[in-house]
Amino acid sequence: xxxxxxxxxxxxxxxxxxxxxxxxxxxxxxxxxxxxxxxxxxxxxxxxxxxxxxxxxxxxxxxxxxxxxxxxxxxxxxxxxxxxxxxxxxxxxxxxxxxxxxxxxxxxxxxxxxxxxxxxxxxxxxxxxxxxxxxxxxxxxxxxxxxxxxxxxxxxxxxxxxxxxxxxxxxxxxxxxxx
Amino acid sequence: xxxxxxxxxxxxxxxxxxxxxxxxxxxxxxxxxxxxxxxxxxxxxxxxxxxxxxxxxxxxxxxxxxxxxxxxxxxxxxxxxxxxxxxxxxxxxxxxxxxxxxxxxxxxxxxxxxxxxxxxxxxxxxxxxxxxxxxxxxxxxxxxxxxxxxxxxxxxxxxxxxxxxxxxxxxxxxxxxxxxxxxxxxxxxxxxxxxxxxxxxxxxxxxxxxxxxxxxxxxxxxxxxxxxxxxxxxxxxxxxxxxxxxxxxxxxxxxxxxxxxxxxxxxxxxxxxxxxxxxxxxxxxxxxxxxxxxxxxxxxxxxxxxxxxxxxxxxxxxxxxxxxxxxxxxxxxxxxxxxxxxxxxxxxxxxxxxxxxxxxxxxxxxxxxxxxxxxxxxxxxxxxxxxxxxxxxxxxxxxxxxxxxxxxxxxxxxxxxxxxxxxxxxxxxxxxxxxxxxxxxxxxxxxxxxxxxxxxxxxxxxxxxxxxxxxxxxxxxxxxxxxxxxxxxxxxxxxxxxxxxxxxxxxxxxxxxxxxxxx
Numbered sequence: 001x002x003x004x005x006x007x008x009x010x011x012x013x014x015x016x017x018x019x020x021x022x023x024x025x026x027x028x029x030x031x032x033x034x035x036x037x038x039x040x041x042x043x044x045x046x047x048x049x050x051x052x053x054x055x056x057x058x059x060x061x062x063x064x065x066x067x068x069x070x071x072x073x074x075x076x077x078x079x080x081x082x083x084x085x086x087x088x089x090x091x092x093x094x095x096x097x098x099x100x101x102x103x104x105x106x107x108x109x110x111x112x113x114x115x116x117x118x119x120x121x122x123x124x125x126x127x128x129x130x131x132x133x134x135x136x137x138x139x140x141x142x143x144x145x146x147x148x149x150x151x152x153x154x155x156x157x158x159x160x161x162x163x164x165x166x167x168x169x170x171x172x173x174x175x176x177x178x179x
Numbered sequence: 180x181x182x183x184x185x186x187x188x189x190x191x192x193x194x195x196x197x198x199x200x201x202x203x204x205x206x207x208x209x210x211x212x213x214x215x216x217x218x219x220x221x222x223x224x225x226x227x228x229x230x231x232x233x234x235x236x237x238x239x240x241x242x243x244x245x246x247x248x249x250x251x252x253x254x255x256x257x258x259x260x261x262x263x264x265x266x267x268x269x270x271x272x273x274x275x276x277x278x279x280x281x282x283x284x285x286x287x288x289x290x291x292x293x294x295x296x297x298x299x300x301x302x303x304x305x306x307x308x309x310x311x312x313x314x315x316x317x318x319x320x321x322x323x324x325x326x327x328x329x330x331x332x333x334x335x336x337x338x339x340x341x342x343x344x345x346x347x348x349x350x351x352x353x354x355x356x357x358x359x360x361x362x363x364x365x366x367x368x369x370x371x372x373x374x375x376x377x378x379x380x381x382x383x384x385x386x387x388x389x390x391x392x393x394x395x396x397x398x399x400x401x402x403x404x405x406x407x408x409x410x411x412x413x414x415x416x417x418x419x420x421x422x423x424x425x426x427x428x429x430x431x432x433x434x435x436x437x438x439x440x441x442x443x444x445x446x447x448x449x450x451x452x453x454x455x456x457x458x459x460x461x462x463x464x465x466x467x468x469x470x471x472x473x474x475x476x477x478x479x480x481x482x483x484x485x486x487x488x489x490x491x492x493x494x495x496x497x498x499x500x501x502x503x504x505x506x507x508x509x510x511x512x513x514x515x516x517x518x519x520x521x522x523x524x525x526x527x528x529x530x531x532x533x534x535x536x537x538x539x540x541x542x543x544x545x546x547x548x549x550x551x552x553x554x555x556x557x558x559x560x561x562x563x564x565x566x567x568x569x570x571x572x573x574x575x576x577x578x579x580x581x582x583x584x585x586x587x588x589x590x591x592x593x594x595x596x597x598x599x600x601x602x603x604x605x606x607x608x609x610x611x612x613x614x615x616x617x618x619x620x621x622x623x624x625x626x627x628x629x630x631x632x633x634x635x636x637x638x639x640x641x642x643x644x645x646x647x648x649x650x651x652x653x654x655x656x657x658x659x660x661x662x663x664x665x666x667x668x669x670x671x672x673x674x675x676x677x678x679x680x681x682x683x684x685x686x687x688x689x690x691x692x693x694x695x696x697x698x
Binding site: 032037040041042043044052053054123125126141142162165166167168169170171172173174 | 218221222223224268270271272274276410415429472548574575608611612613614615616619623627628629630631633634635636637638
């Protein structure tokens with residue numbers, strides 16, 4: 001009888017301790033969609049077939065979409081997604097586009113007619129301008145998603161490679177084969 | 180006398196300093212054209228503040244604005260801004276950037292900055308303002324904006340260290356300054372100590388710089404109220420590194436990823452001190468610096484005082500030109516400097532040395548390397564107590580996260596590991612590369628976060644306007660269907676009334692209107 005009592009008290013106590021520590025030491029985990037979204041490059045280009053990075057992240061978390069549909073993120077993003085989700089790495093699905101070096105949109109202001117179509121298309125509000133007035137790109141905010149190109153009726157938007165400056169210069173790695 | 184500690188690792192290197200200290204500092208005359216890069220410390224392009232053709236005075240702000248921390252870029256002498264050109268920058272990338280071409284008029288007319296002789300009576304803000312106005316950045320090599328350095332840790336500094344430990348071989352510009360103008364350095368130190376309300380001020384020199392120690396001691400003895408203490412530190416490379424110097428003098432360690440101000444210490448270079456003294460006591464903006472021109476490849480190695488913007492070619496010509504031995508031009512010393520492929524580069528705040536090396540004079544950085552044998556020699560000399568052999572492995576295989584676990588970001592790029600590596604692996608270059616990759620990655624993440632916020636904000640805005648539109652449509656529809664809108668009812672009533680009135684007026688008119696026209 002005593003043994004039963006001791007074991008009951010002991011177990012109840014331990015269960016209480018466990019419940020308390022579970023409450024107290026609870027680690028806030030990010031929802032999986034958030035974690036996936038934070039690994040995506042936020043270009044918002046829609047090449048994955050979803051209207052932006054968050055919808056794609058939601059689709060991945062529901063296992064509706066594969067992890068290799070993000071060309072701006074390239075293989076690095078696929079790799080980090082695979083690591084996060086415990087999946088096998090797979091090469092980029094070229095049906096959704098190929099990886100390109102970072103670029104930024106540029107409006108030829110001479111040719112712009114002020115139709116505002118690109119402003120409506122820009123997913124990150126990086127174009128300023130008004131109806132029948134010249135538009136221009138806020139270069140620092142442009143993600144180079146190319147979504148402004150198709151709607152432009154006068155084809156005055158170009159995507160330019162980001163120029164090399166000391167700010168984005170990468171110190172070269174010594175020749176790897178030599179070592 | 181303080182008891183000194185020994186920092187971990189380090190090397191005893193052959194100084195090669197005598198070649199450039201045989202003659203006093205010479206003032207170099209102004210060049211025909213000064214090239215002032217419009218690039219800020221963060222690498223971003225600065226805005227040009229004046230139109231082409233403007234006349235400027237020594238100390239006029241001619242560029243800046245893209246990095247709020249940096250002081251304005253000042254004209255080093257009076258003259259005319261002739262053009263903006265693309266010119267090679269004094270940067271390891273070898274890239275060119277937007278550069279002002281300033282044609283001096285020879286008058287060297289300065290802007291008016293009143294001399295603040297009684298700085299004791301001034302507030303800290305006023306002194307920091309002056310330091311900012313005078314365009315002072317650190318002259319030790321990193322060119323960190325001095326005003327920003329002073330601003331952040333106000334009231335937290337107990338020890339000010341004046342760094343005269345110039346440990347890298349060949350470099351002697353600080354030593355020359357300490358020998359010739361110790362008074363100026365001490366005055367600058369007093370101003371900085373007053374500004375920071377530091378309780379202790381130490382000036383650190385290497386114990387083998389006898390002439391400089393003598394000059395500084397004499398200058399210290401000349402001051403009645405002696406609050407600055409001279410500390411002789413052993414000449415071990417890299418004792419002049421901020422963290423190593425702090426460890427040696429105070430025994431305190433700067434935390435990983437932190438700055439000296441975190442432990443109540445601030446370090447400034449002796450050249451910066453002299454610049455502070457000139458700016459405060461004479462109202463003189465920072466317009467020139469002392470540059471060591473040395474190596475087997477130059478005819479007369481010496482220290483020269485050069486205006487910012489002077490092309491390297493002119494400086495080398497002033498020192499007698501190249502010798503036949505010249506093979507490599509390095510900005511900085513043999514350990515931390517970077518080689519450049521042209522001498523059409525301007526002198527900037529960070530260029531303390533032009534090393535024109537002969538063949539085999541310095542360690543060949545390009546020599547073929549062998550595989551790492553994991554001897555661990557690099558770890559025994561690393562002054563930051565890192566494990567270069569591990570970091571090298573991870574950087575080489577693009578596992579930056581792992582390299583960060585081994586504190587890649589704490590590497591000070593001193594080059595000690597390169598010197599001792601029996602396999603001649605260019606370790607420091609791997610770490611430099613890894614560190615810039617990390618920086619770019621971090622920048623990319625920040626930009627992605629901005630884009631995410633902008634995308635989500637836009638989504639919220641679009642949803643809201645969509646909802647508004649739908650609600651308005653619904654309201655209109657229901658009102659029409661119910662027919663209860665009083666305004667519409669009233670309008671209909673009014674229209675009916677008007678029509679009735681009109682009909683009444685029209686009725687009495689006789690129908691023979693047409694007959695008149697038939698006449």
